[in-house]
Amino acid sequence: LAVQLAGAMLRSHGVQATIHGSTASLPPDYYDRVICTEVIEHTTTPGNLLLDFARVLKPGGRLVVTTPIRLTEVPEDPNHVHEWFPGEFARLFETGIWRVIAHEQVVPAAAPEVYFWRPIIFARIPVFRLLCNLLSIGAGVNAMSWLRMRPRLFxxxxxxxxxxxx
Incomplete structure (x- = not known):
């Protein structure tokens, strides 16, 4: 169901995409891009998943993978089989198949707390979230970029x- 909903959402925005929950039936060397968000940490064999992606991508095709950064000895989410520190995650791509174009740490650890903060005096309205959204929509700017804070934990x-x- 999630795959069908994702496809419908993308089509409603005019995006042409093929969405699959498995690479088994996909042709080799066919796709220009593979996007894998918040999945690899749930697999028992992440190296095999990366090999599957390499199989279906054309030479020069690009892979985008997102995953949580490991913060604790045991993953906080019991559904995560693996979590990696950034250096550990980078090593998964050192197989000779991939050329890493970018490896970035994103989503400062404090961002969700601030973004969804609901002070009692504002009747539990997410004030900072509303302010960020109003500035983004009204002024066309990313309000989070105005913060001088340079986070160290992502x-x-x-x-x-x-x-x-x-």
């Missing part, structure tokens, strides 16, 4: 990698 990481020629 919750998510993203890798963009390119498949090399065989």
């Amino acid at each position: 919750m998510m990481q993203i890798v963009i990698a390119e498949k090399g020629a065989r």
Whole structure:
């Protein structure tokens, strides 16, 4: 159902995409892009998943993978089989198949707390969230970029990698 809903949402925005829950039936060397968000941490064999993505991508095709950054010895989410520190996650791509274009840490750890903060004096309205959204819509700017704070702790990481020629 989630795959069908995601496809419908993308089509409603005019995005042409093929969405699959498995790569098994997909043709080799066919796709320009593969996007895998918040999935790899749930797999028992993440290296095999990356090999599957390499199989279906054309040479020069790009892979985008997001996953939480490991913050504790045991994953906080019991559904996560793996979580990686950034260096550990980068090593998954050192197989000779991938050329890492970018590996970034995103979503400062404090951001969700601030974004969804609901002070009692404002009747539990998410004040900072509303302010950010109003500035984004009204002024066309990212209000979060105005903060002078340079976070040191992040919750998510993203890798963009390119498949090399065989």
